[in-house]
Amino acid sequence: MTSNNENLDSNELIELARNGQKQAFTMLVKRHYGTVMYYLMGFGVKKPDAEDIAQEAFINAFRKIDQFRTSGSFVGWLLRIARNQHIDKLRKEKKFDTTGSELDLLNLPDDRTPEVQVVSDAAVEDLYSGLKPQEKVLLDLRVFQQMSFAEIAEALGSTEGNARLVFHRLIVRLRSKFRS
Amino acid sequence: MSAKDCEKIIDQAIEKHGADAATQAHARTCPKCAATLALLALLKTSGSPVSDLKPSAAFLGRIESSLATSASEAAATGALKSKLLAAAIGVALTATVAWTVVSQSKKSDVAKTQTQTSQGEMRADPDVRAGENDAAFPQLQLPSATDELK
Numbered sequence: 001m002t003s004n005n006e007n008l009d010s011n012e013l014i015e016l017a018r019n020g021q022k023q024a025f026t027m028l029v030k031r032h033y034g035t036v037m038y039y040l041m042g043f044g045v046k047k048p049d050a051e052d053i054a055q056e057a058f059i060n061a062f063r064k065i066d067q068f069r070t071s072g073s074f075v076g077w078l079l080r081i082a083r084n085q086h087i088d089k090l091r092k093e094k095k096f097d098t099t100g101s102e103l104d105l106l107n108l109p110d111d112r113t114p115e116v117q118v119v120s121d122a123a124v125e126d127l128y129s130g131l132k133p134q135e136k137v138l139l140d141l142r143v144f145q146q147m148s149f150a151e152i153a154e155a156l157g158s159t160e161g162n163a164r165l166v167f168h169r170l171i172v173r174l175r176s177k178f179r180s
Numbered sequence: 181m182s183a184k185d186c187e188k189i190i191d192q193a194i195e196k197h198g199a200d201a202a203t204q205a206h207a208r209t210c211p212k213c214a215a216t217l218a219l220l221a222l223l224k225t226s227g228s229p230v231s232d233l234k235p236s237a238a239f240l241g242r243i244e245s246s247l248a249t250s251a252s253e254a255a256a257t258g259a260l261k262s263k264l265l266a267a268a269i270g271v272a273l274t275a276t277v278a279w280t281v282v283s284q285s286k287k288s289d290v291a292k293t294q295t296q297t298s299q300g301e302m303r304a305d306p307d308v309r310a311g312e313n314d315a316a317f318p319q320l321q322l323p324s325a326t327d328e329l330k
């Protein structure tokens with residue numbers, strides 16, 4: 001069953017998950033775990049806390065899967081759930097500040113956890129090393145999930161122009177690294 | 181071409197799942213775009229930068245056990261909903277049948293009155309007018325109890 005699910009595209013997995021097939025949803029979790037984790041870490045959330053929030057977000061997504069419209073981006077929908085889950089957690093801890101609820105792609109400090117930093121620094125030659133979590137998410141959403149800048153902006157709580165600008169700056173940086 | 185035009189070319193290459201003929205033609209004359217397209221091809225083969233984080237077996241186990249709970253909760257809610265729906269349909273059906281019987285007997289009373297009274301008398305009595313009952317109380321087109329008896 002699981003091996004069959006591996007070859008299915010996201011919409012097919014979503015359809016199976018809607019019909020209650022838990023393995024199909026688990027496959028979606030495996031596919032999007034990294035995006036959700038880096039997305040939360042982009043807010044400065046430490047990895048263990050990000051994992052707790054991600055867990056709640058995935059469970060919530062399964063409960064609400066009937067509300068997802070397949071015309072939209074599943075990962076974008078998932079990130080919005082993760083973001084709301086993160087905000088709820090901050091509210092409960094009375095740390096919520098509306099100015100910090102959006103992922104500022106341009107001005108975020110390097111919030112990498114020491115663990116992630118070690119992983120990145122170990123692979124110096126890797127093009128991805130040294131990328132901030134939010135830059136990894138941006139690259140994933142644009143190049144690998146092929147989301148439009150409008151969808152990315154909606155998912156990241158940014159503007160379309162900001163998402164486009166940051167993405168192309170990132171491409172320029174990676175290109176010069178690639179050339180050298 | 182300006183940097184903005186090169187960005188558009190790259191956007192197209194990403195959105196169209198690869199470079200089309202026009203993009204390839206531009207890339208042949210533009211070293212920047214050529215390098216970017218080669219970079220994108222390399223990224224595609226290397227995989228997403230977020231794929232280095234994989235869920236642990238413990239994480240997946242926690243998710244799966246929560247999904248089992250969610251699914252049984254949903255099934256219980258579904259069963260309760262269908263029971264409530266069946267009860268609601270039963271009540272509505274009983275009410276409709278009762279109403280049809282009552283309105284049919286009213287109609288036959290009105291018809292009897294109409295045949296017994298003259299046109300002049302009808303105009304003088306605004307409470308008894310043909311068709312008024314139908315307009316005030318729209319009814320479902322269900323067979324009436326008397327139809328079934330025929």
Ligand SMILES: [Zn+2]
Binds near residue numbers: 189210214
């Ligand atoms: Zn160019």
